[in-house]
Amino acid sequence: MDPPLVNDSSFSPANPSSYTLSEIWPFPVNDAVRSGLRLAVNSSPSDKDVSTAAAAAAAAEESTVTDLTAGWGGRKARALNSEEDESSKMVSLSSSGNEVKDSGDKKRKLCGSESGNGDGSMRAEGETSSGGGSKATEQKNKPEPPKDYIHVRARRGQATDRHSLAERARREKISEKMTALQDIIPGCNKIIGKALVLDEIINYIQSLQRQVEFLSMKLEVVNSGPSTGPTIGVFPTGDLGTLPIDLHRNIYEQQQEGNESRGSHPEWLHMQVDGSFNRTT
Amino acid sequence: MERQTINKNKRVFSAEPTKLSPSEVFTRKYTSHLVPALKKLNMDKNSPQINQLTVKHEVDMALALSAQEFAWSRFLLEKLSSSNNPTTTISSSSNGTRIPERSCKEDEDGEIEEKLRELQKLLPGGEEMNVEEMLIEIGNYIKCLELQTSALKSIVQDTT
Numbered sequence: 062m063d064p065p066l067v068n069d070s071s072f073s074p075a076n077p078s079s080y081t082l083s084e085i086w087p088f089p090v091n092d093a094v095r096s097g098l099r100l101a102v103n104s105s106p107s108d109k110d111v112s113t114a115a116a117a118a119a120a121a122e123e124s125t126v127t128d129l130t131a132g133w134g135g136r137k138a139r140a141l142n143s144e145e146d147e148s149s150k151m152v153s154l155s156s157s158g159n160e161v162k163d164s165g166d167k168k169r170k171l172c173g174s175e176s177g178n179g180d181g182s183m184r185a186e187g188e189t190s191s192g193g194g195s196k197a198t199e200q201k202n203k204p205e206p207p208k209d210y211i212h213v214r215a216r217r218g219q220a221t222d223r224h225s226l227a228e229r230a231r232r233e234k235i236s237e238k239m240t241a242l243q244d245i246i247p248g249c250n251k252i253i254g255k256a257l258v259l260d261e262i263i264n265y266i267q268s269l270q271r272q273v274e275f276l277s278m279k280l281e282v283v284n285s286g287p288s289t290g291p292t293i294g295v296f297p298t299g300d301l302g303t304l305p306i307d308l309h310r311n312i313y314e315q316q317q318e319g320n321e322s323r324g325s326h327p328e329w330l331h332m333q334v335d336g337s338f339n340r341t342t
Numbered sequence: 343m344e345r346q347t348i349n350k351n352k353r354v355f356s357a358e359p360t361k362l363s364p365s366e367v368f369t370r371k372y373t374s375h376l377v378p379a380l381k382k383l384n385m386d387k388n389s390p391q392i393n394q395l396t397v398k399h400e401v402d403m404a405l406a407l408s409a410q411e412f413a414w415s416r417f418l419l420e421k422l423s424s425s426n427n428p429t430t431t432i433s434s435s436s437n438g439t440r441i442p443e444r445s446c447k448e449d450e451d452g453e454i455e456e457k458l459r460e461l462q463k464l465l466p467g468g469e470e471m472n473v474e475e476m477l478i479e480i481g482n483y484i485k486c487l488e489l490q491t492s493a494l495k496s497i498v499q500d501t502t
Contacts, residue, residue: 231474238477241477242484259457259461262484273490280397
């Protein structure tokens with residue numbers, strides 16, 4: 062767990078002396094866009110005190126939310142106070158499902174995180190961040206009365222009506238996902254800025270698709286060549302792990318029958334028969 | 343995956359099922375779809391119909407079939423099965439709804455919107471999803487594309 066530290070870059074506290082440890086969030090290290098789905102569960106002190114202490118604390122909480130969007134929204138990096146009487150709602154995105162940091166499986170990560178991130182009813186508990194392993198450093202949450210909806214903190218000077226709050230929550234979710242994407246695309250970690258990241262993603266996808274097309278052209282050539290079907294010596298199992306080697310052998314090459322007779326695979330035999338038939342014609 | 347040590351009479355493979363990572367699962371499914379299809383194509387070689395599009399079609403079909411847990415694969419399947427002309431997944435997309443640019447937004451936002459739209463075009467079925475979903479699906483799609491590329495590479499390498 063990270064020690065609480067005040068990140069000066071994110072705000073300038075109005076009145077440092079009025080801090081109490083219980084009110085301060087530990088500040089996230091605000092630099093690199095770390096992989097997404099960070100959650101700041103902001104538990105607020107009671108809304109009543111609008112004093113500078115609350116302001117500072119609110120500012121502290123703000124910067125955690127700022128960190129959510131990882132610096133894209135430059136406008137958020139300020140010491141902001143919530144509206145005074147307005148019940149400031151808070152962004153609490155539960156981290157419970159979001160194990161982005163488990164880089165075990167990127168595919169599942171995205172699916173799972175979304176499913177874990179139930180939309181309407183998330184409990185804004187203090188410890189929701191303990192989805193475990195989220196490297197986000199802002200997770201010192203104060204306990205908080207559990208609520209049932211998404212709380213979005215309204216910032217100073219920004220409208221607090223329902224629509225913009227929803228809009229803001231939506232935007233933040235989008236940025237989360239974009240940081241998640243940044244992890245997948247090689248070389249995207251360094252890039253800051255939504256537009257550039259999106260550019261990279263587009264380029265990457267296009268190049269992947271072109272590669273697929275090129276490879277399929279090549280495959281076509283190979284497939285329809287007159288004397289295709291060379292002996293397959295070694296099947297490159299490098300990154301393909303446990304591939305069904307027998308399939309390939311059967312199709313292109315019938316010399317090595319039965320070396321690995323794997324139990325009963327009726328289709329396997331079937332294909333082999335077919336293949337041999339093909340060869341003779 | 344642990345080999346049980348020793349006696350030659352004992353079995354050498356572990357009794358537990360091998361745990362496959364999803365990438366492996368996908369790759370396995372993909373090759374098991376693609377390779378028989380290619381073989382079938384090969385068998386029908388006599389018909390003059392074989393051309394590049396057909397192989398590409400099979401390639402895409404295999405991709406869609408192997409990734410059925412994702413939304414984009416359903417769209418891809420539809421596209422492939424509905425049209426006899428396999429629309430390639432590569433640009434040249436004549437996908438319908440083009441969302442008009444909102445000129446009232448600031449430039450930066452407009453750019454981002456535009457790029458998001460472009461992304462949507464790249465992803466099969468992307469235009470019918472909203473942005474959040476699309477971003478998630480894009481991640482999966484990219485991963486599957488990568489796996490597909492490496493699978494294709496090995497197949498091609500094998501036969502040359």
